[in-house]
Amino acid sequence: MDNYHQHMYVPGAAIESPKTKWIWRVFWILLIITTVEVSFAFWNEGGRHLPLVFQKWFFITLTLVKAYYIVFSFMHLGDEKFNFKLTISLTSVLFVYFIVLMMFEGHAVHDIRLIIPDFIIEAHQMHGGAEH
């Protein structure tokens, strides 16, 4: 038997009663965060009350909070050794960093197309730099 299996099933042994309070606590947290996200999107539709930039960061932050609860509670990463937590979470955080990074990059490319005069873009397209 492996050293990490703390105990094995003994036939006929009494079954303990379930301890599920923490599961439902995490469930309510996830549900409330999702409800907040959706109602915020309705309330601030098209940036009526607050700038859309703020809305983006707000949603990304709440998503990371949700991801933390799913990975550390539901997937039991919180019970693993510290170095294993690092192995998984550092890698995953870099994904989100890169998504946000490329959102900024796309925004910059969009703005640069507004600054460059049209005839330069057209000349570029005529020489095979096809767009769209």
Next chain:
Amino acid sequence: MAHTATAAPTKGIWGGGVAPFNISYGKMMMWFFLISDAFTFATLLISYGFSRNKYADAWPMADNVFTHFPFYSGHIKLAFVSLMTFILIMSSVTMVLAVEAGHRFDKKAVVKWLAWTVVGGLFFLGSQTYEWYHFITGTHEGKAIEVFANGAWSEIMVNGANLTYNEYGHQLFANFFFFITGFHGSHVFSGVVLNVIVLIMAMNGTLERRGHYEMVEKVGLYWHFVDLVWVFVFTFFYLI
């Protein structure tokens, strides 16, 4: 477990038979598979984030596109995606309840909660089919778009979206929708298949005879990952 030979004490820490991080081989490999899977999802979301901002002027707002709701003839924003999110969170909860029951060797509870997880997964797949159907069919009015065929530009009326045209806006929006939700949907599908296999194993008593319910934990990890990806798709595709 029968197949793991106990390491002789003389072999030392590099001689095998040692569990790194004190985590079982199967679970650790599942974690590493999930990380590698996350790479694929991340590339899709990274390129989505780039294109969405680059073509911001022609990009449709997702909550203006997906407004259908079953048994309701009007249009309602975000409601159906929120329902899908709720279904997936709920099935994640039933999965974690199955894992908890496995820790207590409660065969009946494992079977019950795994079965509910399968039901949740099937509901989610059905919802996705509904969403794809409405996106592909499109609005009644349709939209006139310019197409280049036989050496000349002409205007045609299109309804809905596919990989060649998109009535709602930029073509990449449709492509990303099909690729991201399609890739996620195929993960949900394989997750349901794995859950059914483990459900049958639990029902037959295979896991009980094995002495532990680690198989439930392993498919549980995969299932939670699918839920986790949906949380990100929900934010980056539908909300932002």
